[in-house]
Amino acid sequence: MAFDKKHILGLGELSAEEIKVILDTAESMKEISTRDVKKVPTLKGKTVVNLFFEPSTRTRSSFEIAEKRLSADVLNFSASQSSVVKGESLVDTARNFEAMGASIMVIRHGMSGAPFVLARQINASVINAGDGSHEHPSQALIDIFTIREKKGKIEGLNVLIVGDILNSRVARSNIFGLRKLGANVRIVGPATIVPEYFSEMGAEIFHSLEHAIENVDVVIMLRVQSERKTLEYFPSLREYSGLYGLTREKLKLAKKDVIVMHPGPINRGVELTSEIADDPGAVILEQVANGIAVRMAMIYLVALGESL
Amino acid sequence: MGVLIKNGRVIDPSQSLDMVSDVYVQGDKVKEISKRIDTPRKSDTVIDASGQVVAPGLVDIHVHLREPGYEHKETIKTGCLAAAAGGFTSIVCMPNTNPINDNASVTEYILLKARTEGIVNVFPIGAITKREKGDELAEIGEMCEAGCVAISDDGMPVADSGLMRKAMEYVRPFGIPVITHAEDIGLSAGGVMNEGFVSTELGLRGIPSASEEVGIGRDIILCELTGTPLHICHVSTKGSVRLVREAKKRGAKVTAEATPHHFTLTDKEVYGYNTNAKMNPPLRTREDVDAIIEGIADGTIDVIATDHAPHSQDEKNVEFDLAPFGIVGLETALSLSLELVEKGIITLDEMIKKLTVIPSEIVGIERGTLAPGSIADLVVFDPGMSRMINPGEFLSKSRNTPFAGWELKGVVSNTIVSGKVVFSRS
């Protein structure tokens, strides 16, 4: 089937079929990355802007490499050097880039819904590179792509997400995407950051990692933000890591061939012990590599949708 | 000079009146209501109200006029125009202007502006605390003398319960009520919409129902402690309705209002990050809306008030977190209230009561009645005529409404203030 979405704002907005198209396209893109010349002329003459209102070197670099492999002209904008300081609005900033000819905008923003504000008001295609605690579709697509690669399927798998679900955009995108593709999603963490409302989104709620991890195929560890914002939800990182940090002992309760994922960067000793981070079952570095392919697929598909 | 309104269905709950008759206004007073009045003088204006309702001019006890200080959102002049277009002849305005109405000179300024530029009656509300900071009492006595009809720190609830108690005790001898925007700021915790499934999906910080309910619970207790009449603003949750109902049963001097948006919309309106669905208290769930409607029907909710909160398009056209709370309401309230009548929840008479005589009584203004000899503030509207809500046609300076494009019944044809036709639509 064709992909006719102009924007990719979140997995909540995509159908299972559309998600599969992105994953399949990412597979072809991954093949490009194995060639000697890792570049295709697909987006020649098109300008892509990376609008980063929140710093994230990892995500921005990954998008930038993806854009360049598709031969797009790339502009980078980050809030620190920006007119945001001068009080220019989000929409005005984006319109300036549109006037410079940008046809795709990749936006990272600290506030939920910012990409939706843009998509309503500009002509360019918008790709959400993470908005507030709402969605981080590229990261979840990478996770799902990696799971599919390792397990050969998504349907019927038991996937556990551990950590600050309430404030995590990675968690929301994964819940939307994994549920749509037929996985069973469990979430676990302190009751303050794993609220009951998530059960209405189709996730099964746990507050004990030992119970939650039983029989799971995949564990996705969320990064604990060590800012105050997260720390007001539980007493200390020490207590948190005692209860929800992943150790080899706890991992034994999962399926034998369990894989462990982390969107990075890892706080070693908080979310994961080093022995797990470096374990062959951990696919953390593969996630990084798959990131470029998935992001190429996202850009390619919205560009295609736009030219149709 | 007089105005003769002929053949309308005259509904005046203050006199238990509901019949087709003529109303004659002479000067600024209602002179006579009877079956048939023939034009006594040539210079009189005659309004044919056949098929329409003639009622006391509507009274809105929760309006933000934005002047002084935020004239790009609304002025006293435009706010009054919007009121008149919506059938309101008296509006009671909240003190959160800039400067805040926390002393008599600001009160006098507002009243002067209203007299010279406003086409409807404006009754100011004074702040409870200086600059609505919540740490010391404002000069309540002087503001009362200058014309304030109530005190409130709307939008910035007094967090210190001890200070709130002192305010309620202090104000009692002045005979004006305390109007509370009840909210526990700690529970709201920077939230921007109702806490629930929708906020969870959208990744927006939620304001739990408990935030409002804890606030209302506290203020009801303080009302019972001090004996000062308490009016509770914009009730939005099922639990709040229950708290008010129980307090009334105990005989507490408590009244409550609901806004048209809270009895019409749910938090689902926020999907797509619609900033015109961002207000405080936030839109809640279907269950809450049903409870408010039930409260309106059984009298727990005494008043319909708009919480008219104008904001410019540029201010609303931003990230959801950054958008200010509030929507305009003066030009849609009557139509949305008529929906309750249409659905059989309340009668037309009860609806008018909640928009005229009861709010007038709460803030102690001599309005909301057509009794002969009273000030001639009237509205004439066609309850059956449909119209499409078009914010472009609003007389308010702002267009921030979630009801754009709605097809609603109820069209105001004439608004009369002190015997003068201040608004008419042919």
Ligand SMILES: [Zn+2]
């Ligand atoms: Zn309020």
